[in-house]
Amino acid sequence: MKIMKVGLYNQKAEKIGEVNLPDRIFNIEINPDLVNQAVLTQMANVRQPLAHTKGRGEVRGGGKKPWRQKGTGRARHGSIRSPIWKGGGVTHGPLKEKIYSKKMNKKAKQKALFMALSSKVKDNQLMVLDLISLNETKTKRMKEILEKISVNFNDYKKTRKKHDSILLVQPDSDKNLIKATKNLDFAKIVRADSLNTTDVLEKKYLVLLKEAIPVIEKTYLKYG
Secondary structure: OOEEEEEEEOOOOOEEEEEEEEHHHHOOOOOHHHHHHHHHHHHHHOOOOOOOOOOOOOOOOOOOOOOOOOOOOOOOOOOOOOOOOOOOOOOOOOOOOOOOOOOOOHHHHHHHHHHHHHHHHHOOOEEEEOOOOOOOOOHHHHHHHHHHHHHHOOOOOOOOOHHHOEEEEEOOOOHHHHHHHOOOOOEEEEEHHHOOHHHHHHOOEEEEEOOHHHHHHHHHHHHO
16 A cells, blocks of 8 residues: 655644555545535435425314305315315425435445545645643633644634634544534544545544544545
């Protein structure tokens, strides 16, 4: 497997060495159509069918025939639940049973993720940190660290807007890091074995903890 080298930094934004990134994950040719398909598939699979109209079997009332069948001079009706009555059921309306989910094979999904990761390397929007050590689990402290390391990113602006957001990838669930990052609107933290294309592309900058790299290899290269 080919290996590419990138800088390794500490949480003070000081370069302390280099780290190897596998080419099969971080240096592949990007196919925008495949990446787009992966994002649309993921969005479709979390979409909930909310629009729903009640049919005549779901609306209230109608237990009694509104008037007798003959002799009134009016048209015959069996129930006020009929769609032609005000307050009756709706005909051909949207139903919550609609399925929006899409399918995408695992290898294609994996390749789209690798393309998203490779795009961060090509755009100088990826940084590898040795570790993040918090002497206190404070949002303020985490914010200081992320702003300090962000000076190494291309065209980073300290605006805390969505286009300057950061995705922090940790090797496992560090509760202190999760708690310290939770209230930062410009940052999100995920485990290395829970990466997906949408999360990587949604955030402009990607920060990898060094120990997350072998976890990514072990998790996603198993599909060949």
